[in-house]
Amino acid sequence: MLMEKSKDLGTPRRGWERGLEGRNGRHPEKPVREVTVSIDGKEVSVPEGTSVMRAAALAGVGVPKLCATDTLEPFGSCRLCLVEIEGKRGFPASCTTIVEPGMKVKTFSERLAGLRRGVMELYISDHPLDCLTCPADGDCELQDMAGDVGLREVRYGYAGKNHLEAEKDTSNPYFTFDPAKCIVCSRCVRACDEIQGTFALTVEGRGFDSLIQPGPTGEFLSSECVSCGACVLACPTSALMEKAVIDLGLPSESTDTTCAYCGVGCSFHAETKGTTVVRMTPNKESLSNHGHSCVKGRFAWSYASSRDRVTKPMVRRSIEEPWQEVSWQEAIQHVASEFLRIRDQYGRYSIGAVSSSRCTNEEDYIVQKLVRAVFRNNNIDTCARVCHSPTGYGLKKAFGESAGTNPFDSVDQANLIFVVGANPTDGHPVFGSRMKQRLRAGAKLIVADPRRIDLVRTPHIEAQIHLPLRPGTNVALLNAIAHAILEEKLEDRAYIESRCDLAAFEQWCEFIRRPENSPEAMAPVTGVPAETIRRAARLYATIKPAAIYYGLGVTEHSQGSTGVMCLANLAMLTGNVGIEGGGVNPLRGQNNVQGACDVGSFPHELSGYRHVSDEKTRRNFEQAWNVEIDPEPGFRITNMLSAATIGEFKGLYMHGEDLVQSDPDASHVIEGLRNMELVVLHDIFLNESSRYAHVFLPGCSFLEKDGTFTNAERRIQLVRQVMPPLCGKQEWEVIQEIAQAMGYPMHYHHASEIMDEIARLTPTFSGVSFEKLARLGSVQWPCNERAPEGTPVMHREQFVRGKGFFALTGYVPTKEKVSERFPLLLTTGRILFHYNVGTQTRRTPNSTWSKEDLLEIHPSDAEERGIRDGDKTELRSRKGSAIMRCVVTERVAPGTVYATFHFPENRTNVLTTENSDWATNCPEYKVTAVQVSRVFEPVRHEERVNGKTAKGRGAVPVAGE
Amino acid sequence: MIEDLVQMANQIGDFFRSYPSQAEAAAGIADHLRRFWSPSMREKLIDYAQRDGRDLSEPVRAALALLQAPAERS
Incomplete structure (x- = not known):
């Protein structure tokens, strides 16, 4: 069993000044205003807005609780955390009551004890008493609370109506849901809403009939659940439980380490028994993920102990010979x-x-x-080289340093978010959830992507503007946005004059004002109406701070580096570099690209x-x-x-x-x-x-x-x-x-x-x-004498290169063009459950959700070709061909098709061309002219088991980006 | 290999087309080649320019002329 459990203060932190500079998470700035209260006679000063429960916890007094946890907003449903407050009637819930100056709180009295015991008695009357064989034994808040309130009997007996025979949902490969163990505290529902932002779970029914439901299918696997694990972490009992813990028991040791999937770099507690990993739980203290995780980092690590691992060095004289272990x-x-x-x-x-x-x-x-x-x-x-080399080149040219400007936390201050060629909810899910929290709180959103990514419209979020540009026309679009900003005089003159190289700026103005860069001239090139481009320009330039987030949809182009410089130009033009909530922020594909x-x-x-x-x-x-x-x-x-x-x-x-x-x-x-x-x-x-x-x-x-x-x-x-x-x-x-x-x-x-x-x-x-x-x-970094604890926001006083540089970013069309033979443009991307070419994730149960790459095609393009949803199709490009099943969807615009590239047997990358970025040779993976036709052949699912080919070891590739 | 080098060089040349003068474009291209290309690649391209050079764009040819001049590092 783990020796230490992290302390749960019951409700989230409140009342601290916002701001990122000068702190590294461990040194928060001063609270806005402090309030002093007395908890059982102990004086404690806490920031204004703090709950009585949190104040008590900070004073070292634990108030019993079930529905409260400091990662979620207070809810006040379990009625276990009742307290007495001098001068107030009744027994207020300490989680939803805010401290007031001079408040005198009593957390224990005979009456409180009786009330709490009564509540616990009701809970336990509908809860199995199988503690010794329960997977949460020793790690169960219900058990702890029964002990805390001194529950000694259940007077109601167990003969009445109950949920003890409810059927367990084992559909998710990583965790189970056992309604018999559920106390309907709603922590899972709130974790899904508040932290992950998927809104997959709900409480159905009222009173005794209340049941946690994973959407209309009633089953986790087929629901909208993205298996991020937030609900499992939030669950106080074994209702939601990792299958690995059910199989192996609770871990005995914990080591903090960093996830090896995407560029978010989530920190995890790797919880082990001996040298066997039992589970990975996200680190609440970490500034990269703040206790959240996605299905890959949280659950998909079994590839590390895959039988395919080679553990002995091997040598051969020629590649025709077999390997010899040495x-x-x-x-x-x-x-x-x-x-x-x-x-x-x-x-x-x-x-x-x-x-x-x-x-x-x-x-x-x-x-x-x-x-x-x-x-x-x-x-x-x-x-x-094949993913973010243009970021290195472009940002170095513009700002003087080959790195993103702002920390993830900075998104909390952004009032406008401009997502270009990135799909954070699939590619960088933990940051995607963070971004969604900010968007639900009111930040505006512009998305530039050939495909209607989830962010464009998802529960409680809708992009103000979606720019569904034709693949390969980023530079045209971004130049047109800059043109419109200048034309309508929406630039931040004062910022430019004090922070940027004025000679370069004037030269750039002369260039960008040319008619060939106007929204009207670029509309037919990009496929986005001029007025939509202008609306995007106005929105981006008039709301501050505005943050740009971009991904491989910018870099993997023949003008990848130019695209990055266009983004830098837009951010400088509107005075958004060097401030919290702004910046130019690359979402790096892999854990350690930076x-x-x-x-x-x-x-x-x-x-x-x-x-x-x-x-x-x-x-x-x-x-x-x-x-x-x-x-x-x-x-x-x-x-x-x-x-x-x-x-x-x-x-x-x-x-x-x-x-x-x-x-x-x-x-x-x-x-x-x-x-x-x-x-x-x-x-x-x-x-x-x-x-x-x-x-x-x-x-x-x-x-x-x-x-x-x-x-x-x-x-x-x-x-x-x-x-x-x-x-x-x-x-x-x-x-x-x-x-x-x-x-x-x-x-x-x-x-x-x-x-x-x-x-x-x-x-x-x-x-x-x-x-x-x-x-x-x-x-x-930079972390040196001048910034001993590091630098969250870069280019604050001045740019690393001194003055910000506006590069001339002429639009040069890619050589990859549609023709009669190849009339559609293919672009590529990732899905949540897999990572790059899938070397790791295909060797885990993540294959349960996705077993093959799929092609997305617009209904009008599909109809023209006699293709129906689910048909097997052949894609042909100038370089090669690939077979994959298709999804007919309006997510992609007519003329554009989209595919993932996680399964080497689907050969998506075989289609892509040798074109590359002019400055860095980053390949143009995002634009390939193709033709799609229907293949009349039955799809043989048995060809793939768990996403692996039957050919075995020698044929299984490793990912790269 | 020379076809690849020519294509890469011309693509670099295309970026510098939006520069106000040919001299600035040539200097920009030359600087890029100096900073990012290995000497053997530059030599091959210069050799091609002297031998034939017909597939090279005008700004690239001008840049190569600069490269042949004594190296100036920026």
Whole structure:
């Protein structure tokens, strides 16, 4: 059993000044006004607006409660928390009564005891007395309260009408609902409404007939429930219970760590028994998720113990031969001697590495050090190349730093939210819920997306404006919005004059005012009526603060970097950078995209986004590493592969990355890999790229290692080892041993020492250490002498580059155009239950919800092709073809089709082209011209079991983005 | 490989088309190539420009002329 339970103060915090600066969550600012009350004779001062229950808890007095918890608004239904207040009649509920100056509260008296016992007696008269065999035994608030009120008998007996025989709902793969154990406190319903914002649950019936219902289907799995786990966490009994706890019992140990799925970076308590993870519960103290979670982080971690894991190093001479298991020593010697041989034979630039945004900062740092200090070139790239490299380029140009400007918490202050090419409720669900809370509280919403994402219309939320633009026309649309703002003189002149480079601004004005950038000129290009563009411009420019949130729908385009600069221009134009509630905020796809980029994983940059040509920076590294560093940029991934095809690149170390599956133009990738003499793959599963590898080094899941991840808001958080590495070594140790075997001295003893080196060599990280992260929970970089506890909002006084820069963002249409043969534009995205190419989530029960990729097509396009909902269809592009079932829906506009890319057997990425962003070579995954036709063939569901192909290990790919 | 390099360079050239003067565009392109392309890629492109160069856009050709001049780092 866990030794400590976190303290529940009963009702949420109230009465503190808003604001983010100068605090790291642990140091809240002053309360607006304090009120002093007496609780059982103890004086306590609390912020105005605090409940009597919370004041009592803060005074160290526990008032019994069932329906109250400090993550939810007070409800006042259980009548257990009654108190006596001097001068007030009756017995007010302490959760819904607000403190008043001088109030004298009595939390215990004989009359109160009698009342509470009476309430408990009624609860227990309709509750099974099977405590000893109940999964919540030892972790049940009902049990605790029975003890608290001293319940000794139930006078009513059990013969009367009751719910004890109610049927248990076991449909959800991760938790059960047992109505017999339910006390109808509504905590689950309120958690679903207030925290998650799905409104899936309701209380049906009145009085004795009251029942928790997951929507009209009466069953969790088929309901609107998104399985975020908020209700399970909120449930005071075992009515909602994790199946893992039912099977294994309560956990005995808890380790705080960081989720390895999306860029929200939720903090979790990994609760274990021995080295077995029983459950992951979200950390209430964390500033990235504030105690909330999604189905992936909360439940979908069983891939870590999947039988598909490879745990022994393997080597083969050629890719035609079968794998041979070898010892670590043999594998490392082989890798080292081969890299040395190739470098001697083909020259210094013939080898390189690709690192991963799935890995920790420490791992990514040591991989780039291996390349720069041991390989002796700059041929290091990372998978951020194919997702957010344009963010790095665009924001650096505009603001001077390759990172988002504001923390997630800042959304609470936004009065307007502009979502561009992102789908937060599916892709970044925990932040999506946060955003929905703000929208329900009244913030206005503009969505620019070819598809009508859930946010456009969802319970209690409706976007003021949806701009359903044609895929590939972001720059046209954003330029037109800027044009309209200037034309109607809605720009923030004072801000621009004090904060921005005026010469560049004037030049930009001249450019953006050109008629070709007007909403009228861009309407036919984008497919959005000029008047709608103008309305969006007015709304965005007239409500402050306005926050921009964007995703891969901006970056994965041939003008990805231009699109990012357009967003930066709009935010500067309206004075929305450097303030709370505003900013330009990328929603990063993977857990550590930000971190991987921060620590120097791009071929042109050392850590902290400093160009390799910068002599001073290079000298620092040269002194620390005792080698000379190449002052010229190295190869990007695609350049390595191209160089390989002409025999100039021969050896690649691939860390946590599957180029064949996740990079564009698979045949180009395969040709490149086939031409190499050494391909080393370091990963937790064999994947598509492993077919072309000569060495496989087994890696660790996030549960098996120490390190840090940096989320989309620059927040660095600790990843802690929860179970020992299945393969016996953490990944940084393996990389260190390769470096040593190649003759370079490297002697770290723990991941924290690698972070210490990053801090010594990177001015924006100089205040970061594992000790500080453990003490504060997290810090947002820049974290240094000037900001010892980190920087929530960037560019406050001035931009990192000095003056904000308006770049000229001419619209250049993509080469990918519709034609008679390919009349539709395909764009891609994610669903909630799966993550990228599904390597992890397909190996979990998340496949229960989604077993295949689906194509969305508009009714008019479907009708023209004789396609009906659920038909199997073939998609053809200039690059390839794929088969998938379709959904006929008005979510997509006529002319646009949409598909997910989680199932490699559906081959969505085979369709996409080799087009890429002009500045960063980020592939244009979001625009592909296709034709769709019906396939007359029965769909064979049995081909896929739990989302996996029957081909087994060798065929299962690893994700990348 | 040279086709890829030409296409990439022309795409960079397209971005700089909205610049007010050809000289600024050429300088911008040259700077981009210097900062983000490996020397071997730049050499291949320059070599192509000297040998043939017909598929390169005008601003890119101007930028390559700048690159051949003694390197100026920005």
